[in-house]
Amino acid sequence: MPNTKDLVTYVFLFASLNFEVFLLMTYFENRLKIMQENILVALGVKKYPTVTIIVPCWNEERTVSKTIYSLLSLDYPKSKLKVMIVDDGSTDRTWDNIQKFKNNPQIEMHHKENGGKYTALNFGLSRLKTDLVGCLDADSYVHKDALKNIVVYFQDKETMTVTPSVKLWKPRGPLQLLQKVEYGFGIFTRKMFHYMQAVYITPGPFSIFRREVFEKLGGYEHAHNTEDIEIALRMQKNGYKIAHAHNAMVYTVPPNTLRKLLKQRIRWSHGFIKNAMDYREMFFNKKYGNLGIFILPMASISIISVLSIAGISIFNLGHMLFDQYIRIQTVGWDFHPLAFNFDWFYINTKLLAFVGIVTTIGTVTMLLISKKMSEGKLDIGMDLIYFLVLYMFIAPLWIGKALFNSVFSIKASWR
């Protein structure tokens, strides 16, 4: 009989494996559709809708100009594209820096008292005159084809929002390369959620909405500092269709230190947990389709499963190291290289080993498909190795802290 520790691991491994199988089945079911979408995007649209991009900024003097230049270089008819900069009470030189754009007919700029990102967005939404609206954080840049590719998806009258593929801006070093794989993986899962009609995040950078979404459902809310999760859940709750454009690229600057990364991720995970609690009636509710009965419950289970599996693995690793420490302390270094003989007998053939191998193969397959989708090529680089080796040790840190904060109602800060 397996012990409790093993049993918990089996249950979570079964759930993760089932999720992997489901995602891979969705991929193989829709592989051709991905190619068809690429063709549609290449054909483009006949009539370009009017679009406003709101750039909320708070003390972004270093990056704001670059963000605006990237918007102005978008391959999109100039008469149809407006950039609305909302300075949310910056105390640095942000406002002075953007003055150079004041004579540009495409640009509109406003200054308001500081009130948080969602208030800056709502400020912009209240002055909206175009068919579509999106937002771009002042630390993100767009690929010149991004908007052109996104509007293709609005040809489907039912699509209310289109999310882009978020990639990292020039990732360097193990910490950023690890995030590169994670973002690539995000592109894959979001595309699969698109086919299941279960996208539950409309990422801050460059998700484009029809104006009527805000007219009918109201503006952004504080939503535990993750307004991009809340608005997506609100839309899903009201049966609004969210699409994902895997071929529209947006770049964001990744945190370069572990501390910054943890802070960002604690905010995200905490936001997901709190918003999921606010929208708990969607869980296991058939009315909300795949999102209600599968994706939301799985996303929540994954929080507990990551923590348990990581906890158990770290405990086992600690136990093994402690045993080795005791051995070395007792008899010293008595490594006998010649005494080592390979014997198949000592290969781990427990159930956990086999299931672990299959789950890892599934994960690597999905990571490779993600890489192909987001980078257009299939290769195994250091990024994948950093991800496989380090992610399981780093992710539990922010998930654990976010869960702790949620349980004890500690607010996550933005910066």
Added chain:
Amino acid sequence: MQPSKINSKKYLYSFVITVIIFATAIYLSNYFGQKKLTELRNIQDKISIDILSSETQFSLLEQSQCKDVGVGTLSTELANLENKLTYTENERGFNDAEVQTLKHYYSLLEIKDYLLMNKINQKCKKIPLSIIYFYSIDQRCPDCEREGYVLTHLRQTYPDLRVYSFDYDIDLSAVKTLISINKVKNQLPAIIVNDKAYYGFQSVEALEKSVPELQKLKIQKASSTTTIEK
């Protein structure tokens, strides 16, 4: 605006595929588990035959010269068996019925080997040193793990040393008799060398000091190495 439809068939298929993967993993795990047990049984049978063969050889040559009596490689084989048995015990759990049976068999083989060695020793005075070690896998012996490391280290340092280890709590009358003959107290870890009992943790240095024969083994080893070098 309609919410997305739920494709029940897809959920069923993904569940069935996951169950199949799990079932295959369970099958493979059991298959290899059984193969390992078979290997253990084979090693035990081989050792059993070896002991029987040595006993027979000893009886045949009782009137003959000591130099013809071989002690073979039994010591290394017993050590190999013990390592594998310990590994299996950790993998399958201490309460596994198969593991228990194998452990009983192993303890009997150890006693038989020990008796044979004693007989040869009495007649020929050429059999190397034996250590009998009693341990327990329960909480009352926190030092047993460390003592195990010490004895493994000694066995690796002195390949001619024979270490017979017994679970003090094993439900086997032969082991119980061995305990009562040697008057081993329930204070573990316990080590018997040359009819003398040592209780509590004994470090490598402490054992080397209290058992001078170990030093002799070291000298023999050193001189044989020197001879080879010459």
